[in-house]
Amino acid sequence: MSQELSVVGKRLPRWDAYSKATGAAKYTVDLKLLGMLMGKILMSPHPHARIVRIDASKAEKLPGVKAVITFEDVPKIIFNPNKLGLILLHPEGEVKDMYVLSDKARFVGDKIAAVAALDAAAAEGALKLIEVEYEVLPAVFDALEAMKPGAPKVHDFAEGNIGLHMQFPVSWGDVEKGFQEADCVVEETFRTARNHISQLEPCACVASFGNDGRLTIWSPSQHVFLHRRKIAELFGMPEGMIKWMTPHVGGAFGKYGSLSLEPVAVALARKTGKPVKIEFSREQDLVGTELRQRYISSAKVGVRKDGTLTALRENLIVDGGAYFSHNSSTTGVNMGSFVGLYRCPNVDAKADCVYTNLPVTGGVRGYGDSEATCVLEQTLDKAAKKLGIDPLELRLKNVKKAGEPAQTGLPLETCSMEAIIKVGAEKIGWKEKKARPREAGTKRRGIGMGMMMDVSGAQPFNIQIRNAFIKFNEDGSINLSISATDMGQNLHGTMAQMAAEVLGLNYKDVHVVTGDTDSTMFDTGQHASGGCYQLGHAVIMAAQEAKQQLLERAAKKLGADAGQLEVKNRTVYVASDPRKAIPIADVTREAMYNFEGELLNISGKGSFSPTLNPPPFAAAFADVEVDIETGEVKIAKIVYVFDCGKAINPTTVEGQLQGGIAQAIGYSLTEDYVVDGQTGVLQSDNFNTYKLPSALDMPEVEVVVYEDPAPSGPFGARGVGHGTMVAVTPAILNAIYDATGVLVTDAPATPERILAGLKKGG
């Protein structure tokens, strides 16, 4: 790969852009099967209630209704919908506490019963006819309250409602000694924001049993094989009897790291013997699928006069809602990010994962890193202010260098943190803006920054294996088979670029085959921003095996050794004399239709299990204006410098970064999960009350794709996904602090909270 790159690094169009833009792309909800029933789920109206009795007889008699199922009909297996339990190196982190339909209502939205009927109207009607006698129990909506003696118990097994106590496993140094050595110690408690993934496609799923007993599930999973195994275990089926299909995915961002509707759809399909589709409305999606944990995060930092960190401590209380799901994993990431973002000799962290009678939390883009970083970065800015140091200088003092451990504990092959701070500071005009007049009437200008060290996969915490298969067509094009789902991040296009580069093909010569567990190889799936780094390697390996076969064939034709040959522009040529060349299509077609020698469908298989985890690094800068009369925040500009190692497709990386910035703006300022403190009912249950930033809310954004190649990365690439939002939130919140002196300890930074902070003397 010493050659100049032909396809990798190019701004190529997304393979699915046209079909998505025209509406031709089909999603799960578009699927129609012969005889398919519509499923609907009865959700609990009470935040906490014992189910005394369910009478489904009236519902069952409604014309068109084919089945009503309750707790009595589902497997008596307690499970955790998060796939990670299957690949966790520390499986004790997986707490199982959920049934397919609940034995007891634990939040408003808990799944109590389900109906399958000939159409949605009949199913909807049947839900209203299911008579449930609830014994309403006291409920608890706050993690701190839930830990108090005498609080209502969400799960019988969880004393003090603590699902799991976690001690960060890689603490180092002596944190108390570190605080003693500090010239300045800052301690602050934050309540991080709860936000919802708000993917454009509400959850949907279809399940269907063939008359050979095989089950097909259509659902936009990020982990088709792991979810298949989860379903297999729940329903007592061998994995091979289940085929998991993924149609187009309307955004995932971590959501499809957990099972949601699938087990209910399968239970209904099993009972009726018919295909069953369940599709959530937006309201149901917001209340009934996983959202981000709220962390009550007590951060303590110790800093010397010169800005050097001496100690970091984080105590977390995790409000995970009614079921455990991802809580230990996101919390592990949170602790690792908090103590590992900067160089610090003494660190410590611990956490209690707490149950409340609130909707279930899970994995959301940023996945613990976002929550850790905004808390750490705000605390550091408070320390900088106390010490009178420029926050930028404080960070430069503590950034890590190549060779030091990353936040994962694995060594940093490279580290661009210092460099990207300098690039970003230049772009935003840090010095000039720090020096400018900051007040004008009721307006206050502020500037803030945030840093990030994210991941390219989940090593060394999970096992991960990625597989790819390539076969040539006659015309020199290839079919690239990968089970990995494209969640909208253009993973498939990115993989196509890598395969094309290795094989000397054009981008359009790669036809991606995906979405079917029967015809693609086992793969642990898409999470932790691992797609590009991990799967890229598998794709390159498959391409290299196929390339070797191609060159050996071509060598005979060209009268050269395979070792002397190279590929480019759909051509194999002698490296030392490029005039000696043959079109790749001539070689592949001849291999298939060879009338003189050995026949061959040129192909290759690649399998990759990562041992390293080169982080992407980012530095975000925000320039804001706060109206101290209204509390409103207006973001003037965001600069985001992101080291993705190598942008396989710069347009794709920029698009991801722009989307992540929008999510970070919502997470910082407007997106909030408002639950009525009396009834436990979600107030922000649609997009008129749950405020996503719109195009009109977007500030001037300058995205800088910084390329410091990861030595272990495919073409130097690192992960992107999570990191696109991580550093932006602290930059915005620190800019507000800079403008107003109000530290946003309760996010999002709504006008009300800013005004309250100002009143308290921010």
Next chain:
Amino acid sequence: MSQELSVVGKRLPRWDAYSKATGAAKYTVDLKLLGMLMGKILMSPHPHARIVRIDASKAEKLPGVKAVITFEDVPKIIFNPNKLGLILLHPEGEVKDMYVLSDKARFVGDKIAAVAALDAAAAEGALKLIEVEYEVLPAVFDALEAMKPGAPKVHDFAEGNIGLHMQFPVSWGDVEKGFQEADCVVEETFRTARNHISQLEPCACVASFGNDGRLTIWSPSQHVFLHRRKIAELFGMPEGMIKWMTPHVGGAFGKYGSLSLEPVAVALARKTGKPVKIEFSREQDLVGTELRQRYISSAKVGVRKDGTLTALRENLIVDGGAYFSHNSSTTGVNMGSFVGLYRCPNVDAKADCVYTNLPVTGGVRGYGDSEATCVLEQTLDKAAKKLGIDPLELRLKNVKKAGEPAQTGLPLETCSMEAIIKVGAEKIGWKEKKARPREAGTKRRGIGMGMMMDVSGAQPFNIQIRNAFIKFNEDGSINLSISATDMGQNLHGTMAQMAAEVLGLNYKDVHVVTGDTDSTMFDTGQHASGGCYQLGHAVIMAAQEAKQQLLERAAKKLGADAGQLEVKNRTVYVASDPRKAIPIADVTREAMYNFEGELLNISGKGSFSPTLNPPPFAAAFADVEVDIETGEVKIAKIVYVFDCGKAINPTTVEGQLQGGIAQAIGYSLTEDYVVDGQTGVLQSDNFNTYKLPSALDMPEVEVVVYEDPAPSGPFGARGVGHGTMVAVTPAILNAIYDATGVLVTDAPATPERILAGLKKGG
């Protein structure tokens, strides 16, 4: 494979039996796509006519009509719908003479125009509104007439309507000298029967372009990759831009060796931008898709007094109808079978492939072998009668032995012809029946036999490559990916048995993945009874590669060398101490979720190109009763001894043989393609006039599956498909000759023809 077999050789149920029996199995005609149009084809009402003008304007204005296409709209590429041109070692055998829609009407049924509309009624209505001005030309309906000077010319390029003159390429000896050395020379001219495949599912096809420009075709092809390439060449597309899908297939028998509706559907889909389905009615299927050639076959045999053959000569005039399609291939097979079935020192054959204004002929089960064998075997019986030799003794005198060349020219690894004659003679009671009273009132009893040497593929005449891919699931089951279509012969089940045997699995542990050219490897497809022999090898090779990975993993667990291990009953065990064992599922699951070592999705790839072609051998015996007053033939019993080498699934082989016997009965007695000699209109255009034998017409049938393993065969297997009908026809016709003295020189042996023969003094 020295072990006792666990799965191969067992009577296991067909994988698709339940879904086919219950109607759950989906065929092409069941496919519904969003926005799909229905296509209809306008067929010529004239057997021969110049198209002066077509006015589609009225048709196009009919509400619901989306497109009308004619010759003007289709590619100006002359093609041959038979796939074989792509893999023929002698490509001069492929005559190209067809357009997607015809430039001139050459038979009643020729495709003149096509319509796509919102529904079938609108499309049907539009056909009637297309105004075609024909200039009717003189037509010719008989090959001998067509060869005469001044006969109407079907194609301008074909002088004397001869599409191709063929000289059998491997004549040997001196045939004239051979006839001089003979004590008895018999010369006879036969007109073989034309029959139609009459598969239960009439032809159907769906074509759809994605908005990425890729074309998907659903059609039950036997050669998905070769047909894909044909379509690619016709429409100027790269092969990789086409995805060919095969739903369930309702019988093929050679029919899907040619393109039929696909090019028209693609042309309509291209013009409308919508998916288009075309489905033929039974009448359309009978007239508009390929049927068997009529051979006017002049056979000459020379025999010594003792029954030894001295010379064989065959002169063929092939009535191939209006287009060439398979004519050279079936005729090549015909000549090879005629001169190669028995040992004979002097042979010669030649053929003229002739055009007539009749429906198009193609590849039908038996594929030249059936036609050759019934002519040769009848001629031999006439010689036996002249010489006063028992026909059975005559055959025993001339059967080949191992080491001699097969009819293909390749050496016979083994030859069971003598043995199976003896088995069959015993079963039918040859001696007793020859000696019994043969006359009772108007009834005459007769007994006859026929022999066969067929093929296990098309080597050495075509290139052939078969590919298979296997991957394990966690549960120890496998996905076996093969592109080969199951045409109803249980190929997939047979392949599953082989894979299971090699891997020590149960039959149900094999999930076959098929029907999609994107996700299965290149393969030259299903023809010439090559499925079991050829693809079986590829499957075994894939399984062996996967087995090696499995054993290496298991070896570590069992503390043994991989070489010491064997597999059986889903278990890997130490051969010398079977108590040391581990379930296969434990190995495969551990390989995927290994928390300590290297991760692996155990898998294997197999690729096979045959160099040999072990024939299946068969001896058929028929006991008939002919009513000399009515001419009616009643078959009392058929014995069919068939050497398939090894029956991978005996029930499957027996089922194929029973089906083949039914087809042979129809071919011998009732199935005829009756065309009006004035108008060229097909008279036998539905199953009330085209007489297939029904269950009630079936005689007592005794099928003997004889197993003389082919040394080069997978588990010893040979081909089956074609051969199931080949030897039965001559046995029936010879029994009629034995009963009545009437040689059936004009098949089928209808009562009218038998009475005519009797009148002539048979």
